[in-house]
Amino acid sequence: MSTMRLVSFLMRSLFMGMVAAIFLFLFFPDLLAPVISNEEKSPPELVTTYSDVIEQVADSVVNIRKFNIAEQNRFQNRATLSITGGSGVIVSATGYIVTNYHVIAGAEELTIELNDGRATIAEVVGFDAASDLAVLKINLDNLSFLPMQAELPVTAGDVVFAVGYPFGVGQVATMGIVSGMGKNFRVAEYEDYILTDSLSISGNSGGPLVSAKGELLGIVSSRLSTSGYSFAISTDLAMDIVEQIVANGRVVRGWLGFEGAPVDKTARDKYGESSYVVIGITEAGPADKAGMMPEDIIVSIEGNPIETAISLRKRIASYKPGSTVQMGVIRNEVAITLSLVVQERPTSINIPPATLNR
Known part of the structure; x- marks a missing residue:
């Protein structure tokens, strides 16, 4: 009998709790909203001075x-x-x-x-x-x-x-x-x-x-x-x-004696994004001595791909005069490697432009 009274008491308590919860939810919803700390409500601090x-x-x-x-000129009496x-x-x-x-x-x-x-x-x-x-x-x-x-x-x-x-x-x-x-x-x-x-x-x-x-x-x-x-x-x-x-x-900057430009879309699709076409060579310069020719497609330098024309120029400038640089080149659809001996960049450079067929 005592067991039945205990079960009855628990059921009544559960029922009363559910009724209270429904009442609060319907008439006092703000009481059930999550508590937001003052720290979360505060806006980020505004920097007003540097x-x-x-x-x-x-x-x-x-x-x-x-x-x-x-x-001094003829119209002036003094400098x-x-x-x-x-x-x-x-x-x-x-x-x-x-x-x-x-x-x-x-x-x-x-x-x-x-x-x-x-x-x-x-x-x-x-x-x-x-x-x-x-x-x-x-x-x-x-x-x-x-x-x-x-x-x-x-x-x-x-x-x-x-x-x-x-x-x-x-x-x-x-x-x-x-x-x-x-x-x-x-x-x-x-x-x-x-x-x-x-x-x-x-x-x-x-x-x-x-x-x-x-x-x-x-x-x-x-x-x-x-x-x-x-x-x-x-x-x-x-x-x-x-x-x-x-x-x-x-x-002191390294210099290889050629000028080039990024290839067009057709050549990029064919040779890859990191390719660079030679458009001019200085006579008796490092590239000329190594056998580089106009319209050669440069695809790598020291085994590394060429990201941009600017990055290629910076990389060449970083090489010490007298060092040797390996350049991967495609000529007439054949891949070859050229060895160029770096020279110091001269103060004036004469690179005749090549006539390209591309």
């Missing part, structure tokens, strides 16, 4: 004043002094400064003005017109600097700042986001640009492009900025060039 970033890099950015004496300017960034505690070559080209004297008020004359260590980069040197103590680092992560949408000295009004920082990386515009022979929508102002050329963490991402080159976008030479490209200039006063 003043700490600008303060962090400000003393590393310099104003460059270029002095030139204009030649005139021309003063133009640009920006630069100190990259070492020993006073090395990186800027654009076009900022300092033709200068008779260069004065460096620091953000802390000091000024001094700069020595030109060397330059590389092919990439539009130059290295200067100043002899001052207690210098702030932004070190050059390879392979810093840069992604479209990242916040960046261009810092420089436009219009002679003092240091100015403009903010934008990264729009693209690895861009090439054929304005220099060796290019690797970061494209941003930060405001480009005359005089910013040679200044740094920095990340929201204050890292040096590139060297601004505003000569490309008639579109309103800013272009910066990536640190990945600049770093090797600067190191060579500091060590040797110039840049």
Whole structure:
């Protein structure tokens, strides 16, 4: 009997619980909603200032004043002094400064003005017109600097700042986001640009492009900025060039003595995406001596496929003069391998174009 009463009690309790649950669900649904913590409801913190970033890099950015004496002509009684300017960034505690070559080209004297008020004359260590980069040197103590680092992560949408000295009004920082990386515009022979929508102002050329963490991402080159976008030479490209200039006063690049272009769609379908057609050869150059011919299809270099024409040029430039490079070539549907001895890239190159039948 006691067992029956226990079962009856449990059934009544279960029934009452179900009735209570249905009542709450119908008339008080909010009580059954999941509890959301205050942390989940809070919106992400809004960044309203990057003043700490600008303060962090400000003393590393310099104003460059270029002095030139204009030649006297028959309409003038005396020569005139021309003063133009640009920006630069100190990259070492020993006073090395990186800027654009076009900022300092033709200068008779260069004065460096620091953000802390000091000024001094700069020595030109060397330059590389092919990439539009130059290295200067100043002899001052207690210098702030932004070190050059390879392979810093840069992604479209990242916040960046261009810092420089436009219009002679003092240091100015403009903010934008990264729009693209690895861009090439054929304005220099060796290019690797970061494209941003930060405001480009005359005089910013040679200044740094920095990340929201204050890292040096590139060297601004505003000569490309008639579109309103800013272009910066990536640190990945600049770093090797600067190191060579500091060590040797110039840049040494490998050279194989041919010119080429990507193949058309028909040839890509036939020979693969990583193929490159030879369109010109320098007489007595490495390619000529190795037996390369116009219309040869290059499909590999040192056993590696060719990703783009730009990447091929960079790879060739990285080879040391005197080394031997194996190139996979298709000629008249036959695969052959050519051995080319790398030479140092000459300052002027004459490559007669070939007449292609493709």
